[in-house]
Amino acid sequence: MSLIEKIKSYSKGASVSSDKKAELNSFLKEGFPTIKDEEWKYSSLKKIISENYSINAIGRNITEAEISNHSLGFNDKIVFVDGVLILNPTIKNVTISNYSEFKSREKDSISKLNYSLAKSGYTIAISDNSIVEDPIEILFFNTIERGFTQYRNIVKIGKNSEAKFIEKIQNINCDVSFVNHFTKIYCAKNSKIEYNKIQNNTSKSRLIDSMDVFQKQDSVCSINTLVFGGEFIRNNLNFEQNGTNAESNMNGVSVLNNSQLADNHTFVDHRSANCRSNEMYKGVYLDNAKGVFNGKIMVRKDSQKIDAFQANNNLLLSENAIINSKPQLEIYADDVKCSHGCTIGQLDENAIFYMRSRGVGSKEANAILTYAFASEAINNITIDAVALLAKNLLAKKLNVDLDVSL
Amino acid sequence: MLKIKDLKAGTENAKILEGVNLEVNAGEIHAIMGPNGSGKSTLSAVIAGNEYFEVESGTLEFDDINLLDLDPEERAHKGIFLSFQYPVEIPGISVSNFIKTSINEGRKARGLDPIPATELLKMMQGKMDLLRMKKGYLSRNMNEGFSGGEKKRNEIFQMAMLEPKLSILDETDSGLDIDALRVVANGVNKLRTKDNATIVITHYQRLLDYIVPDFVHVLYDGRIIRSGGKELAKELEKKGYDWLKKAACK
Numbered sequence: 003m004s005l006i007e008k009i010k011s012y013s014k015g016a017s018v019s020s021d022k023k024a025e026l027n028s029f030l031k032e033g034f035p036t037i038k039d040e041e042w043k044y045s046s047l048k049k050i051i052s053e054n055y056s057i058n059a060i061g062r063n064i065t066e067a068e069i070s071n072h073s074l075g076f077n078d079k080i081v082f083v084d085g086v087l088i089l090n091p092t093i094k095n096v097t098i099s100n101y102s103e104f105k106s107r108e109k110d111s112i113s114k115l116n117y118s119l120a121k122s123g124y125t126i127a128i129s130d131n132s133i134v135e136d137p138i139e140i141l142f143f144n145t146i147e148r149g150f151t152q153y154r155n156i157v158k159i160g161k162n163s164e165a166k167f168i169e170k171i172q173n174i175n176c177d178v179s180f181v182n183h184f185t186k187i188y189c190a191k192n193s194k195i196e197y198n199k200i201q202n203n204t205s206k207s208r209l210i211d212s213m214d215v216f217q218k219q220d221s222v223c224s225i226n227t228l229v230f231g232g233e234f235i236r237n238n239l240n241f242e243q244n245g246t247n248a249e250s251n252m253n254g255v256s257v258l259n260n261s262q263l264a265d266n267h268t269f270v271d272h273r274s275a276n277c278r279s280n281e282m283y284k285g286v287y288l289d290n291a292k293g294v295f296n297g298k299i300m301v302r303k304d305s306q307k308i309d310a311f312q313a314n315n316n317l318l319l320s321e322n323a324i325i326n327s328k329p330q331l332e333i334y335a336d337d338v339k340c341s342h343g344c345t346i347g348q349l350d351e352n353a354i355f356y357m358r359s360r361g362v363g364s365k366e367a368n369a370i371l372t373y374a375f376a377s378e379a380i381n382n383i384t385i386d387a388v389a390l391l392a393k394n395l396l397a398k399k400l401n402v403d404l405d406v407s408l
Numbered sequence: 409m410l411k412i413k414d415l416k417a418g419t420e421n422a423k424i425l426e427g428v429n430l431e432v433n434a435g436e437i438h439a440i441m442g443p444n445g446s447g448k449s450t451l452s453a454v455i456a457g458n459e460y461f462e463v464e465s466g467t468l469e470f471d472d473i474n475l476l477d478l479d480p481e482e483r484a485h486k487g488i489f490l491s492f493q494y495p496v497e498i499p500g501i502s503v504s505n506f507i508k509t510s511i512n513e514g515r516k517a518r519g520l521d522p523i524p525a526t527e528l529l530k531m532m533q534g535k536m537d538l539l540r541m542k543k544g545y546l547s548r549n550m551n552e553g554f555s556g557g558e559k560k561r562n563e564i565f566q567m568a569m570l571e572p573k574l575s576i577l578d579e580t581d582s583g584l585d586i587d588a589l590r591v592v593a594n595g596v597n598k599l600r601t602k603d604n605a606t607i608v609i610t611h612y613q614r615l616l617d618y619i620v621p622d623f624v625h626v627l628y629d630g631r632i633i634r635s636g637g638k639e640l641a642k643e644l645e646k647k648g649y650d651w652l653k654k655a656a657c658k
Binding site: 358 | 457490495496501513517
């Protein structure tokens with residue numbers, strides 16, 4: 003049974019609330035996006051949704067050992083299994099609660115589906131005027147075989163507060179999984195947040211990850227997206243600046259091999275004056291991997307003095323690798339500074355020979371240069387353990403044993 | 409140590425070396441001089457194993473091993489070092505990290521464990537003192553934003569760290585002011601032992617006042633047309649190359 007068929011029959015079930023039923027029907031009318039949809043032109047869901055998934059199966063418990071196996075080792079861990087909160091630690095100035103007010107009215111079909119199929123949703127809130135010193139690790143485990151799972155969470159950063167997060171999605175078994183991950187981040191006045199997304203799941207995992215960030219005045223929000231593992235990854239990262247002097251930072255590193263596909267869609271909506279955005283996405287593509295980058299920057303009519311920067315640099319390390327890169331700037335204000343650059347290239351042969359002449363093998367030289375290429379984005383990550391993980395995953399992808407720390 | 413016999417090499421489109429013969433023994437310093445385009449840099453690139461150049465015929469041996477069978481990194485592991493005329497900028501990799509990697513890759517090839525960090529730092533400090541380099545330099549990205557002189561000094565620093573048997577200095581003097589030249593030359597002289605050898609490639613006699621060669625060779629049109637002692641360099645400084653070119657034509 004295809005996923006759509008499954009959703010159809012589920013929507014007729016008696017246990018589904020009328021509210022969610024309406025949303026499901028709205029989804030079913032629209033369906034999943036296809037490549038005819040401009041925003042999904044290069045990332046076809048066709049094969050993925052033709053397969054069979056379970057949409058309301060119950061997963062199993064996971065053990066502490068399994069958690070620590072996949073953890074990056076931070077003390078404060080929030081753990082979800084199949085979208086449901088199972089570990090709610092006590093962290094000073096942080097409250098985690100089940101929410102009910104997070105209703106639908108989502109704009110696109112994927113989000114509608116997320117709302118109507120999600121078992122639950124959670125809010126992670128940082129209180130006002132508090133600085134959470136230690137990074138908080140959020141782990142999402144999937145245990146259901148062929149599960150189509152919804153995560154639905156809100157992160158709220160209070161006024162004048164600061165926090166850092168590391169989020170990781172992990173399958174417990176190697177079976178197919180399809181995750182529809184939906185997060186809203188609210189940044190209050192003068193707040194500061196760094197949110198690191200580690201996408202290094204097993205080889206048959208599929209992911210649609212939508213993150214909407216809403217920023218108030220003087221807030222700074224940095225989202226770092228590290229894409230290494232998984233069969234199909236679609237990221238929708240949207241920023242909405244509602245208040246002056248807000249800053250949005252995006253760093254992305256995608257390193258893909260085999261037939262992996264990663265599609266990074268970003269959108270910054272500059273709705274207020276005197277704001278900034280910085281975007282640095284690096285892509286490395288091996289084998290038959292395919293990458294998509296679409297970076298949209300919108301500067302609204304009265305949003306003067308905007309300083310927006312966007313860079314998307316790509317390395318194609320194989321004849322068969324593909325990247326489709328599209329900067330998309332819509333500027334309606336007249337006193338702004340917007341710059342963007344997009345490059346697609348290979349490694350520098352001279353540099354490779356230079357390193358080989360110093361005794362570094364060609365595979366290692368390739369890896370070092372690739373690391374150097376990606377490091378501009380990696381260096382913007384302020385959590386050492388995450389930056390180190392990125393370096394190690396990169397070395398692993400390039401199949402070299404290399405220590406690049408000193 | 410190094411034996412080159414009737415070496416012919418070039419690119420796909422051009423013949424550059426048209427039969428070079430050269431023998432370098434341990435403890436010796438050889439200077440290779442010659443006008444622009446005579447093949448000096450090609451010769452050094454071929455010895456180091458740059459695959460951009462194809463060797464058509466002839467032999468290239470190092471300690472009785474056929475170098476032509478070896479990749480550039482394997483030649484480096486055997487003890488060959490090329491100081492580049494135009495060192496490459498590698499953003500994102502610090503000098504210390506780069507050197508650590510090249511030392512450890514060399515050790516790996518010889519079946520040794522990585523060098524302990526403290527030993528490495530001590531060694532770096534010693535060599536930096538020798539070349540009068542400032543400490544902050546280690547954390548800078550490899551050659552990125554370096555002045556011409558800094559790049560060349562960085563090359564000699566790597567040479568000092570890697571302790572090669574045969575060093576080829578390709579136009580190391582270009583871009584150096586006289587003070588830097590003295591420091592670099594002093595470094596090269598201090599690193600000299602009876603077991604290693606140096607080939608100095610240069611346009612100018614000036615460098616040879618500081619690094620005094622045992623032999624001077626003139627490369628012209630892909631061939632060594634004259635060899636002699638250090639006085640040959642002085643003669644070239646005075647008379648230029650034309651008299652040799654004419655002699656070579658006959």
